[in-house]
Amino acid sequence: MEPCRIGVYVCNCGTNVARVVDCDAVAAALGAVADVVVARSYQYMCSNPGQEMIQQDIREHGLTRVVVAACSPRMHEPTFRRAVAGAGLNPYLLEMANVREHCSWVHDDRAAATEKAVSLGRAAIRRVRHHEPLETRTVPMCEATLVLGGGIAGLTAALQLADADQPVFLVEREAWLGGNVARLDLTAPHLDSARDLLIDRISRVRAHRHIEVLQQTRLVRLEGYAGNFMATVQTNGERPRPLGVGSVIVCTGYQPFDARRIEEFGYGRLPGVVTSLELERMLRAGAVVTPSGRLPRNVAIVHCVGSRSERFHGYCSRVCCMTALKFDHEIRAALPEARVLDLYIDMHAFGKGCEDFYRRSAELKTVFLMYAKGTTPLVTAAGPGDECALLIAVTDVLSGEAVEIPADLVVLMVGMEARDDADDVARLVNISRDKDGWFIESHPKLDPVATTTDGVFIAGACQAPKDIPDSVAQARAAAARVLARIARGHLTVDAVCADVDDALCCGCLVCQGVCPYVAMTTDPDSHRSRVIPALCKGCGTCVAACPSGAITGRQFTDRQILAQIEGVLEWGSNRESSGCSATGARTPAPTSPAPVA
Numbered sequence: 001m002e003p004c005r006i007g008v009y010v011c012n013c014g015t016n017v018a019r020v021v022d023c024d025a026v027a028a029a030l031g032a033v034a035d036v037v038v039a040r041s042y043q044y045m046c047s048n049p050g051q052e053m054i055q056q057d058i059r060e061h062g063l064t065r066v067v068v069a070a071c072s073p074r075m076h077e078p079t080f081r082r083a084v085a086g087a088g089l090n091p092y093l094l095e096m097a098n099v100r101e102h103c104s105w106v107h108d109d110r111a112a113a114t115e116k117a118v119s120l121g122r123a124a125i126r127r128v129r130h131h132e133p134l135e136t137r138t139v140p141m142c143e144a145t146l147v148l149g150g151g152i153a154g155l156t157a158a159l160q161l162a163d164a165d166q167p168v169f170l171v172e173r174e175a176w177l178g179g180n181v182a183r184l185d186l187t188a189p190h191l192d193s194a195r196d197l198l199i200d201r202i203s204r205v206r207a208h209r210h211i212e213v214l215q216q217t218r219l220v221r222l223e224g225y226a227g228n229f230m231a232t233v234q235t236n237g238e239r240p241r242p243l244g245v246g247s248v249i250v251c252t253g254y255q256p257f258d259a260r261r262i263e264e265f266g267y268g269r270l271p272g273v274v275t276s277l278e279l280e281r282m283l284r285a286g287a288v289v290t291p292s293g294r295l296p297r298n299v300a301i302v303h304c305v306g307s308r309s310e311r312f313h314g315y316c317s318r319v320c321c322m323t324a325l326k327f328d329h330e331i332r333a334a335l336p337e338a339r340v341l342d343l344y345i346d347m348h349a350f351g352k353g354c355e356d357f358y359r360r361s362a363e364l365k366t367v368f369l370m371y372a373k374g375t376t377p378l379v380t381a382a383g384p385g386d387e388c389a390l391l392i393a394v395t396d397v398l399s400g401e402a403v404e405i406p407a408d409l410v411v412l413m414v415g416m417e418a419r420d421d422a423d424d425v426a427r428l429v430n431i432s433r434d435k436d437g438w439f440i441e442s443h444p445k446l447d448p449v450a451t452t453t454d455g456v457f458i459a460g461a462c463q464a465p466k467d468i469p470d471s472v473a474q475a476r477a478a479a480a481r482v483l484a485r486i487a488r489g490h491l492t493v494d495a496v497c498a499d500v501d502d503a504l505c506c507g508c509l510v511c512q513g514v515c516p517y518v519a520m521t522t523d524p525d526s527h528r529s530r531v532i533p534a535l536c537k538g539c540g541t542c543v544a545a546c547p548s549g550a551i552t553g554r555q556f557t558d559r560q561i562l563a564q565i566e567g568v569l570e571w572g573s574n575r576e577s578s579g580c581s582a583t584g585a586r587t588p589a590p591t592s593p594a595p596v597a
């Protein structure tokens with residue numbers, strides 16, 4: 001049997017771990033465990049010097065296994081696998097212990113947190129002894145991409161892919177392209193025309209030899225796996241059509257909040273109460289008028305309609321404040337005599353150039369009135385003696401006074417919400433939605449356009465409320481991810497997946513019913529279940545469900561899991577014996593430079 005020589009690396013994460021966990025003590029305790037040849041506490045393990053330290057130790061000490069006690073493996077397991085592989089060790093001979101999220105982030109008691117970190121480290125050491133070298137596989141990559149949605153994000157993604165000479169199917173359920181941006185007049189904060197932004201993109205998309213535009217078309221089925229999907233689409237009144245694609249970029253956008261849901265505003269009941277999109281239509285037509293055709297003398301713009309509210313959506317829709325300021329400019333230009341009043345909760349002006357835009361809007365003599373979060377201004381019809389059509393009852397937060405504001409036109413800044421068909425799309429492409437219905441990204445900071453389904457990307461406001469620059473940036477990012485995969489020509493499939501033992505499988509198909517990633521199929525010859533490695537996420541559901549014990553989760557074998565549990569249960573002991581060769585020497589920590597990565 002190969003001697004087991006384990007290196008253990010305890011990460012301080014600056015003070016992120018070290019603030020609560022005594023990392024030096026953890027390294028000392030783990031350094032005394034059998035088979036551990038070297039144990040170090042280091043400031044930033046994921047930094048380049050941290051990774052180089054591991055690689056140097058692998059070479060100098062002949063390490064055969066590595067344990068990194070740091071953050072969640074979800075964060076940096078790929079980093080450390082690459083580091084280990086860079087020193088010639090199989091990348092799957094690594095195990096991580098999560099002493100950040102599971103210790104320092106959830107405990108205050110330093111002694112107890114340190115003891116728990118030692119325990120998790122021991123469990124990782126016990127487990128890594130049973131790791132075996134695994135080999136990744138590759139699958140070919142189909143170059144065509146399905147882009148779902150023909151709004152600004154979909155158009156941008158399609159063009160970026162097609163300009164790189166890659167084939168694109170752009171599927172749009174409506175009979176036109178442009179999505180919600182096509183409903184806008186000018187855009188904030190530069191007051192440039194939304195039409196100009198779209199027109200060039202739409203005409204280029206329509207003329208592009210690498211893009212096939214399918215309007216009034218829906219995705220009805222998506223089968224296969226990253227690099228090799230078979231999408232079935234259906235155009236209104238036509239037969240379903242199969243499309244072979246390697247990747248899918250979902251850009252299905254948002255729908256505007258239905259203002260009828262807030263009774264107090266009287267939308268749909270009181271003439272003169274309009275939504276922001278209806279005002280956009282008036283501005284595009286060049287006539288801002290009341291329902292009776294008169295020029296309004298008083299225009300009130302109400303922010304946060306359906307957003308930042310416990311009754312409806314708790315989130316900020318991100319574009320409404322700047323769109324309201326844009327209306328101030330446009331109304332001022334169209335109706336120089338009109339008085340414009342902005343009723344807002346807080347002014348969110350975080351985008352580039354937006355704070356400056358806010359300052360310029362204040363110079364327009366727009367009146368700003370702050371109302372309290374959690375309250376709703378009440379809009380009613382004015383009486384015969386009033387010189388206006390509508391009255392708004394609201395409490396001014398700054399003065400504390402209840403006031404009644406005259407208005408001829410009340411503009412409701414309706415927020416963004418997930419589309420009614422978002423659940424259908426999510427099910428079709430096998431991605432998840434958050435509590436507000438938006439599609440969930442793989443990682444909110446580090447992987448914002450990928451999803452948990454490999455090969456399916458998201459971009460634009462289907463992921464969360466977003467303005468045009470952010471939607472365009474995400475679309476370009478998603479297209480760049482797809483292009484990088486196409487350039488490689490193949491996809492690497494993680495070696496951690498399930499494995500069926502034909503000799504034990506009875507063909508009951510239980511595993512196929514429970515697999516959340518549809519990664520199980522039936523072998524046509526043996527009639528036994530078979531794993532599709534490109535789809536399998538190694539979640540282990542089938543392993544637990546198989547009544548015959550025919551399925552093994554690679555890297556999650558019973559032996560590995562039981563050894564890990566034994567390590568956790570071995571509370572209080574500081575030395576054990578495995579029968580493997582061990583020196584037990586602990587190497588002192590070197591000085592820690594600042595992180596590079």
Ligand code: SF4
Nearest residue numbers: 011013044046070071
């Ligand atoms: S993020 Fe880097 S520095 Fe922080 S715990 Fe993870 S490996 Fe260590």
Ligand code: SF4
Nearest residue numbers: 505506508509511546
């Ligand atoms: S559950 Fe187990 S026995 Fe049943 S088909 Fe799947 S692998 Fe075979």
Ligand code: SF4
Nearest residue numbers: 515536537539540542
């Ligand atoms: S491990 Fe999970 S993803 Fe893989 S086949 Fe089993 S149930 Fe499906």
